[in-house]
Amino acid sequence: MSDTGHLYMPKLAVIDRVVEETWDTKTFRAVFADEPLREHFAYHPGQFQEVSVFGVGEATFCLTSSPTRAGFIEFSAKKVGAVTNALHDLAPGETVGIRGPYGNWFPHEEIRGKNLLFVGGGIGMAPLRSLLNFCLDRRADYGHIDIFYGARTPGDLCYTYEFDEWRQAPDTSLYLTVDRGDERWTGRVGVVPTYVREIGPSPEGAVAITCGPPVMIKFTLPELTKLGFTDEQIITTLEMRMKCGVGKCGRCNIGHTYVCLDGPVFTYAQLRQLPPEF
Amino acid sequence: MGAAILRKSDVMPWVRGLLASYRVVAPMVEGEGTVRYRALTSEASVVLGGARPLRSPKEHFLPQVEPLLTFRGTGTALAVAPPAKSDSATVILGVRPCDARALARLDDVFLGRKDTDSLYGARRKAAILVGLACATPSWGCFCTSVGGSPAGTEGLDLLLTDLGDHYHVAVLSEAGRLLVAQTAFGPAADADAALAEEQHAAVIARMPALFDAEAVAGKVEWEAPVWMRHAGRCLACGACSFLCPTCHCFDIQDEVTAEGGVRFRCWDTCQFGEFTRMGAGHNPRPTQTERLRQRVSHKFKYLVEEFGRMGCTGCGRCVEACPVNIDIRSVLAEIEGGGR
Amino acid sequence: MSNLETALRETAARLLRDGRVALVLGYEAGSVPFRTAPAFVERAEDVERLVWNPFCTNNLAVYLPEVKSVGRVAIVAKGCDARSVVTLIQEHQIPREQVVILGLCCSGMVDVERLVPAGGSLAGIAISTGTDGRLTVESDGDRRTLAAGEILQERCNVCEYTRPPVADEILGDPAGPLAAPVEPFAVVAEMERRSPAERQAFWRDQFDRCIRCYACREVCPACYCRTCFVDKAAPRWLSRASTVDDNWMFHAVRAFHLAGRCVGCGECERACPMDIPISRLNRMLDREVRERFGYVAGLDPESVPPLGTFRPEDPDPGGHEG
Numbered sequence: 001m002s003d004t005g006h007l008y009m010p011k012l013a014v015i016d017r018v019v020e021e022t023w024d025t026k027t028f029r030a031v032f033a034d035e036p037l038r039e040h041f042a043y044h045p046g047q048f049q050e051v052s053v054f055g056v057g058e059a060t061f062c063l064t065s066s067p068t069r070a071g072f073i074e075f076s077a078k079k080v081g082a083v084t085n086a087l088h089d090l091a092p093g094e095t096v097g098i099r100g101p102y103g104n105w106f107p108h109e110e111i112r113g114k115n116l117l118f119v120g121g122g123i124g125m126a127p128l129r130s131l132l133n134f135c136l137d138r139r140a141d142y143g144h145i146d147i148f149y150g151a152r153t154p155g156d157l158c159y160t161y162e163f164d165e166w167r168q169a170p171d172t173s174l175y176l177t178v179d180r181g182d183e184r185w186t187g188r189v190g191v192v193p194t195y196v197r198e199i200g201p202s203p204e205g206a207v208a209i210t211c212g213p214p215v216m217i218k219f220t221l222p223e224l225t226k227l228g229f230t231d232e233q234i235i236t237t238l239e240m241r242m243k244c245g246v247g248k249c250g251r252c253n254i255g256h257t258y259v260c261l262d263g264p265v266f267t268y269a270q271l272r273q274l275p276p277e278f
Numbered sequence: 279m280g281a282a283i284l285r286k287s288d289v290m291p292w293v294r295g296l297l298a299s300y301r302v303v304a305p306m307v308e309g310e311g312t313v314r315y316r317a318l319t320s321e322a323s324v325v326l327g328g329a330r331p332l333r334s335p336k337e338h339f340l341p342q343v344e345p346l347l348t349f350r351g352t353g354t355a356l357a358v359a360p361p362a363k364s365d366s367a368t369v370i371l372g373v374r375p376c377d378a379r380a381l382a383r384l385d386d387v388f389l390g391r392k393d394t395d396s397l398y399g400a401r402r403k404a405a406i407l408v409g410l411a412c413a414t415p416s417w418g419c420f421c422t423s424v425g426g427s428p429a430g431t432e433g434l435d436l437l438l439t440d441l442g443d444h445y446h447v448a449v450l451s452e453a454g455r456l457l458v459a460q461t462a463f464g465p466a467a468d469a470d471a472a473l474a475e476e477q478h479a480a481v482i483a484r485m486p487a488l489f490d491a492e493a494v495a496g497k498v499e500w501e502a503p504v505w506m507r508h509a510g511r512c513l514a515c516g517a518c519s520f521l522c523p524t525c526h527c528f529d530i531q532d533e534v535t536a537e538g539g540v541r542f543r544c545w546d547t548c549q550f551g552e553f554t555r556m557g558a559g560h561n562p563r564p565t566q567t568e569r570l571r572q573r574v575s576h577k578f579k580y581l582v583e584e585f586g587r588m589g590c591t592g593c594g595r596c597v598e599a600c601p602v603n604i605d606i607r608s609v610l611a612e613i614e615g616g617g618r
Numbered sequence: 619m620s621n622l623e624t625a626l627r628e629t630a631a632r633l634l635r636d637g638r639v640a641l642v643l644g645y646e647a648g649s650v651p652f653r654t655a656p657a658f659v660e661r662a663e664d665v666e667r668l669v670w671n672p673f674c675t676n677n678l679a680v681y682l683p684e685v686k687s688v689g690r691v692a693i694v695a696k697g698c699d700a701r702s703v704v705t706l707i708q709e710h711q712i713p714r715e716q717v718v719i720l721g722l723c724c725s726g727m728v729d730v731e732r733l734v735p736a737g738g739s740l741a742g743i744a745i746s747t748g749t750d751g752r753l754t755v756e757s758d759g760d761r762r763t764l765a766a767g768e769i770l771q772e773r774c775n776v777c778e779y780t781r782p783p784v785a786d787e788i789l790g791d792p793a794g795p796l797a798a799p800v801e802p803f804a805v806v807a808e809m810e811r812r813s814p815a816e817r818q819a820f821w822r823d824q825f826d827r828c829i830r831c832y833a834c835r836e837v838c839p840a841c842y843c844r845t846c847f848v849d850k851a852a853p854r855w856l857s858r859a860s861t862v863d864d865n866w867m868f869h870a871v872r873a874f875h876l877a878g879r880c881v882g883c884g885e886c887e888r889a890c891p892m893d894i895p896i897s898r899l900n901r902m903l904d905r906e907v908r909e910r911f912g913y914v915a916g917l918d919p920e921s922v923p924p925l926g927t928f929r930p931e932d933p934d935p936g937g938h939e940g
Contacts, residue, residue, distance in 0.1 A: 005360035006396045008346045008530065008543070012356065033354075052541070054349045054356065055534045057851075059557075080557035082851040095356040214560070241556045243530050247391050249546070250527035251553065253572075254562075256580035261392055275500050277562045277572075309823055310893035329739055332891055342829055343859035414758070417650060417740040484742065511656040513680065513836035517891050520831045533857050544859045545829070552849065597649070601837050601889035602656050602676060605649035 007246050010052055010097030011037060015090050016072060021158040025123055026088055027064065027076040030096060042101075043067050045108060045130035046237055046265045049100030050245045051075060052083070053090070059083035060242045062127040062264070063101065068137035073098075076126040076158065102245040104265050106131045106235065111207045115143035119220055121192055121212025122151045125158055127237045127264075128211050133162075136169050145169070146201045150177040150192035150216070154185045175199060193219040196227075203228040209235045221268070231269035238264045238271075238278055254278050281466040282447040282458045284438065289445075290321050292462035296369055300406075303338060304371040305331050315370065327440060329416035330374040332595055334523040338370065339384065339401045342520075343544045346397075346530065350538030365400035369457070372410045376421045376593040378433035380523030381407075386585045387526060406453045409434035411478060415485050418594025420607050422482055424491045426591050429478035439474035446474040488607050489614040491578070491588060497613050498579040500571070504612050509570035511602040512549070518596035518604075519547035524577070524589045527553075548572050574609055620751075622722065623670040625789050626694065629720060633692050634662040639718055640689030643681055645674040651745040652730045656681065660688075668694070671747070672728040672766040677883045679703045679839035683711045692718040696727075697779030698883035701916025702839040704784050705879050705923070711842060714919055721782030723790025726774035728753075728766050735760060773884030773897065776802040783917050802882070805895075806902045825865040827892040830858065834886035834896055835872065840879045847871065873899040878907040878923040881916045 017029035032038040043063055052058040059081070065074035077084045090096070108131065116135060120128045135142045147166055151157045157176070167174045177188040177195050188195065193216065208229050210220055217236065224234055240259040243249045252259040255275045271278075284292065296302050297318070306316045306323040313331035315338060318324070325331075345361040381402070388398040412419075412428035421427060431437050435454035438445040446466055449455050519525040529546040532539055546553065549569050555561040563569050577589035590606075597605050630642045646657035646667040654673045658681075659665060678693050679702035685691055691712075695703060700721050707714050734740060734757050743757040754763045778800060782788065801807075809817060832848075835841045847855050848868055855871075857864045880900040887897040907913055910933050911924040924932075 006346070007393055008397075008541075009360060010347075010358070012358065014354065052532070054358075054541075055532050055539045057532045058530055058541075078557075082854070084557070085852065094353055097358070239556065240562075241554050243528075246393050248388060248395055248526070249529070249543075250387075250548065250576075251546070253576070253580065255575075256583045277568065309827060310895065312827060312893045314827065328737065329741075343861060414739050415741045417743070419741065510658055511681075513833075515833040515836040515889070516829075516831040517833045517889070520829045521891055529858060531858055533859065542859055546858075550832075599833075599891040601833055601885070603648040603650075603653045604655075608649050 007248070008099065008244065010050070010058075010099045012095055013073075013098045015092050015094050015096060017092060018090070019161075021076060021160075022156050024079045025076055025158060027074055027158070028087065028090075028096075029065070029072050029074045030098065031072050032098070033095070038072075039070060041070075041073065043073070044101070044105030045134045046105035046127055047101035047103050048242075048245070048260075048264060049073075049075065049098050049102065050242075051077075051087070052097035052099075053086040054095070054097060056086040057083045058097070058099070058243070059087075060245065062130070062237065064126040064129050066130050066133035066137060068134050076123060078123050099245060103260055103263060106209065106237075106265055108134060112141045113143060113205075115202070115204070115206040116145045117201045117206055117208040118145070118147045118149070119192060119196060119208060119210040119212070119224075120147075120149045121216035122156055123158060124210075124212030124216070125149055126211075128209060129159055129162070131209060132166070136166070136172070139170060143171075143205065145172040146175065146199070147173065148175045148177075148192055148196050148199075150179070150195070150212075152179045154178050154182050154187075191219070192216055193223045196220060197223045200227055203230070203233060207233050207235060211237050231272060232267050234268040236266060236268065236271070238266060240264065240278060279449045279451070279455060280458075281449060281471060282463040283444050283466045283470055284447050284458075284463050285444045287443075288462040289326070290324075292460065293318065293321070293371070295460060295462070296457075299367065301366050301368040302371065303335070303368055315372075324371070326372045326410055326438075327413065329414050330376065330412060330419070330593060332521060332598065334377045334380065334521070334593070334595070335370050335373055335407075336377070336380065336384070336523045338368070338405070339381065339398055340388075340526055340528070340545075343542050344397065346541045346543055348538065348540050361397075363400065364397075365404045368401075368405045369408060370405055371408045373407045373434060374412055374593070375409060375428060375430035375432070375434070375437075376419075376426055376591040377523045378407055378409055379426055379430060379591040380593070382433045383524040383581070383585075383587065383589050383591070384526055386581075386587070390585070406435045406457065407433065408454075408457070409437040411437055411439040411474070412481060413440055413477065415481065416594055416598065418597030418605075419485060419592065420488055420594055420597075421592035422485045423488045423607070423610075424588055424590055424592040427478070428481045428485070429474075439477055441470060441473050441477070444470075446470045448474075489611045491590075491610070494610055494614050495579050495582040495588075498575050499613075502613075504609060505571045505574075506567045507612075508604050508609050509566040512566040512570060512604055513602060514549055514551050514566055514569070515601065516545070516547040516549055517599040517601065518606075519549055519573070520545055521595040521599050522590075523593055523595075524591065548576070570604070570609075574606065574613075578610065620670065620747075622790055623668070626670050626720065626722065627665045627668050629787060629789065630659060630665045630668055630692065630694075631662045633718060634659070634665070638690065639692040641685055642668070642692045642694070642720075643678045643685065644668040644694035644720075645670065645676070645678075648673070650740070651743060652728070652733060652740065658685070670694070670722060672726065672753075672770075673730070675727040675771070675885070675888060677702055677837065677839055677885045679706060680837060682706055682717065682839070683842050686712050686716055690716050690718060692720050694720050694722060695782055695785065696722055696724040697777065697782045698773075698881050700782035700784055701779060701881035702883065704916040704919050705840055705881065706842075707919045708922060709879075709926070718787070719782065719785040721785025721788045723781050723788065724774075724777075725780070726767060726770040726777065729769055729771045732769035733757070771884055771888065772805070773882055773887075776800045776804065776882075778802055784919060803901060803905045805898055806905055809898060809902070821866065822862055824894045824896075825862050825869065828860055828865040828869070828894060829892060830860045830865065830868070831891065833889040833891060834869075837885040837889040838876070838880075840876055840881075841872070847875075869896060869899060873903055876900055877903040878911070878913060878925050879915055880904055
């Protein structure tokens with residue numbers, strides 16, 4: 001830490017690729033300016049970073065790339081405010097600041113050998129993708145994988161260019177759905193929780209990892225419980241307004257828990273211990 | 279660790295001597311009578327006495343605005359530089375016991391919780407705190423209700439007690455001992471120590487404990503009418519938090535300048551409406567009720583759970599500054615009394 | 619307890635019992651003898667909480683936009699407060715029918731610092747009111763008896779509307795004269811006697827102390843914007859950092875936003891924890907608006923503040939006539 005000056009000094013990274021996922025979401029691939037860091041940057045799926053556009057500010061993004069794929073990192077940003085708008089205006093070759101990785105991570109060691117049930121909605125797929133690709137890259141370490149992913153419309157689905165890879169991975173099923181189809185959509189129309197209920201994945205030796213808009217989470221949880229998943233078997237990652245990322249600025253606490261230090265990954269059993277303020 | 283005396287007439291000569299090796303910060307009166315801890319400019323403006331000032335020395339360790347880095351250039355030519363160092367040896371005079379104790383609470387967060395904040399740490403390490411026992415409480419003061427005292431020594435290097443034409447000086451640390459080794463200080467007699475203690479006791483007697491702060495942590499409840507009852511009139515300004523010597527929440531922002539720009543941190547408060555509002559609009563603390571609950575719970579429950587110590591030293595500034603008379607002492611008394 | 623306080627409680631009880639209002643916004647005893655706290659009384663049996671004394675300094679109009687969702691609201695209003703209510707009505711922040719203005723003829727609010735001798739402490743103070751209305755103040759061994767009128771806040775000493783100009787009910791002496799002629803802009807004239815360099819030095823000094831707590835903004839009934847210009851990130855108008863230049867910008871722009879709307883209640887200055895005499899800026903612009911547009915804020919619910927409208931015959935100081 002001392003060689004970079006202090007906790008809040010970012011590392012410089014160059015935007016190397018921008019993918020337009022939807023009308024308001026882009027995925028940015030960045031490579032660290034410092035070569036050793038570029039190759040050996042270590043992180044875990046589920047962690048987040050503070051990305052900054054110099055002159056505009058910093059914002060929090062989860063890492064969507066998997067650490068099994070070295071040499072770059074990726075994060076996805078929805079255009080909602082000053083920093084994300086500025087990011088969306090960036091072209092490859094421009095420099096951003098990155099602080100991190102921060103936070104805890106998906107317990108990828110502890111869930112080895114288990115069947116995995118991913119349930120994602122919209123841009124909630126971003127942190128799940130990091131863990132998903134991690135597990136697919138170490139396929140033999142994990143059991144059967146089910147992926148449920150939904151969005152409002154087909155145009156709101158992210159990472160469409162990876163769907164085939166996910167579908168074709170061994171012992172892996174991809175279930176896509178949209179709330180509302182369009183002229184070209186031939187897939188399922190309906191909400192994610194209902195789809196989960198219909199397919200009914202078994203909780204035997206399984207772990208569910210979910211992230212998405214509050215309304216999706218609200219209706220998915222009861223479905224998982226009905227299927228027999230315990231609160232300890234359901235893992236999520238919380239979205240909270242964060243600033244420093246290192247437990248100093250006081251913004252992200254829920255009770256005495258700091259989302260940037262003790263989270264953002266929590267099991268539902270842990271969330272139930274927290275005051276309902278998120 | 280010993281004691282000494284310092285004649286009032288020797289204070290300024292001593293301070294002038296300090297200026298050779300230290301930056302000296304003292305409570306200085308300015309403008310319409312506000313007292314602020316500032317780098318010494320005019321000796322005439324130094325105020326060592328009276329009620330504790332409305333501003334605290336907190337801002338020397340966590341300034342209202344503090345540069346984190348500067349940047350210039352764009353693209354691959356972008357260069358980022360750390361801020362100028364602020365670790366010059368400093369003596370802060372007239373630190374009240376509540377404020378010294380408060381710095382120890384800030385240490386828990388900035389030096390204790392996970393990573394060290396070296397910006398704060400450098401300032402802390404470089405500072406020697408010369409305390410002043412309070413001879414008169416201010417109307418909001420309640421340090422004795424939260425385990426403190428107007429003559430408390432926690433976090434101080436020296437504690438001065440005003441005995442009329444001289445101060446009794448309690449030496450509390452090695453750094454303090456080095457300061458009193460200077461010629462301005464004389465030996466203390468037993469009578470001085472006795473007088474100082476007498477004065478301390480007299481002031482403490484004027485400040486009966488208003489509630490049992492230890493008991494409060496266990497009685498803070500999530501759903502309770504006490505929050506809305508007091509928060510209903512809160513106007514969501516930052517007066518309480520910004521003046522509070524233990525409050526430390528901050529924001530990080532960028533500003534563009536002619537040369538490029540600066541990233542800084544600045545004070546923020548959980549009492550502002552948009553403090554927890556997320557980009558897409560969801561706000562876990564949408565009204566003042568939730569925000570008051572956060573403020574009180576954080577100081578009297580969450581910090582106790584994390585560090586075993588309250589995040590309040592009873593300085594009473596929030597009580598005095600609140601434009602709508604939200605009195606944290608009333609809130610706590612209500613919670614303790616089972617008014618929830 | 620004064621007759622006025624009794625009358626106020628009876629009026630409030632009547633309005634609540636008759637169902638004419640859902641809420642009475644008033645003052646109740648504070649945590650110390652020299653403060654009162656804004657009170658929200660919803661039941662007739664709770665009107666005993668309401669007080670009226672020279673410590674009822676808050677401008678309660680600040681709560682109207684937020685509480686109007688409960689229904690019709692009665693508001694205890696001094697002259698300045700009533701004018702703030704009028705401003706809110708003019709600007710469609712609350713319909714006229716939804717507010718019952720309980721106007722109180724006001725003899726002024728005490729400047730709390732002046733209760734004790736200079737350098738004295740308010741700690742442990744005891745205040746009692748004699749039958750003659752004079753206050754007996756005991757603090758730290760000092761005992762004095764004085765009339766509240768001797769130690770009023772600056773804005774009360776220059777008050778032009780001791781009797782609320784618009785009200786649904788008036789309590790106090792309705793036949794009493796309006797305040798004796800005063801010079802409400804004396805403080806502005808005094809500032810103008812200073813050279814520009816002196817004024818700049820003065821304000822730089824003041825704004826150096828500003829910590830951007832926004833107490834001034836939050837107590838002001840006219841500052842009701844959901845997102846204040848200082849809090850906007852896009853576009854970013856000024857920085858949140860409390861540098862002298864940014865602080866100055868904030869206060870100057872806010873003063874302009876209030877031009878023609880500020881009623882001189884002085885709450886901004888009272889609320890400022892750094893003793894910045896911020897209301898002088900507002901006074902100055904108040905005088906400008908009166909001189910240029912012949913308009914006084916908060917007197918007529920039907921009119922519109924000058925900076926909120928345009929008439930072809932408006933004076934043009936740029937000299938581009940015709």
